[in-house]
């Protein structure tokens with residue numbers, strides 16, 4: 655099946671007074687129709703920068719300095735402003751990290767939905783907009799009559815579900831969710847993700863799910879890209895990441911979060927702190943923190959090793975029994 659989104663060798667730099675800081679470095683992955691692709695990594699590794707760049711929502715000092723982004727056969731980096739305006743929401747929409755705060759607390763929900771329909775030339779009739787809004791709210795489990803309320807009258811979980819309904823308003827083919835439930839408690843978090851999964855089955859969209867919580871991600875995603883210091887260092891199916899990750903960073907990240915099911919285990923964590931992107935070392939970026947690092951790791955950049963659709967970048971990958 656052809657990929658819906660094809661990201662190839664994308665680089666995004668922040669242009670600072672001290673020079674360029676590369677926050678996304680030669681990142682490549684693809685998302686097929688109906689697939690849920692996860693992007694996991696510690697804070698500051700470049701996940702949000704990448705998500706914004708995919709929709710060309712990045713703002714200076716961020717600059718896309720290389721690579722290609724092809725969505726449904728169209729080159730995103732070549733789109734003019736009008737094409738981009740339609741592309742966002744209609745083809746690809748995003749639920750932001752602090753999505754709950756994206757709603758204007760003093761404007762009724764129905765008016766906020768109406769603005770989207772009007773802006774995208776779907777309808778300028780308030781009655782039709784209300785019908786559409788009612789359907790969308792029902793989809794995410796909110797009683798339609800609540801559209802007449804103000805967002806400040808909603809709980810955090812309800813606001814988040816309302817934002818997801820908005821993101822789905824124009825039936826996009828890809829939903830980008832950047833830490834969509836981080837501010838919510840675990841029970842609400844899980845019920846929202848379950849809802850999103852049901853909606854995906856019903857409506858058939860694909861998802862790019864971004865989080866630092868790998869346990870949650872392994873439950874929710876088909877395929878996972880593990881990001882470290884601006885690079886994807888391993889890409890594999892959720893079950894491979896769970897049972898036999900090959901990159902020591904994937905292994906460490908997996909063991910830093912309690913499993914959602916089964917026995918509680920001792921959490922190991924990863925020693926040290928994330929790399930300062932202004933100071934990229936010569937060899938492997940993870941070597942300083944890696945329990946498996948050898949001399950070569952400090953000297954040579956590890957090559958990308960392919961295994962079918964999967965890949966990893968490590969001189970001394972872990973074997974299956976390690977996971």
Ligand SMILES: Nc1ncnc2c1ncn2[C@@H]1O[C@H](COP(=O)(O)OP(=O)(O)OP(=O)(O)O)[C@@H](O)[C@H]1O
Pocket residue numbers: 668669670675677695696697698699700701702703704715866931
């Ligand atoms: N305006 C800026 N100027 C220079 N560097 C920046 C700027 N904004 C972000 N960065 C750097 O880009 C890197 C990537 O940031 P980004 O927010 O994409 O990471 P993230 O993985 O999404 O983190 P989080 O989960 O905390 O949002 C960080 O290391 C950050 O220091």
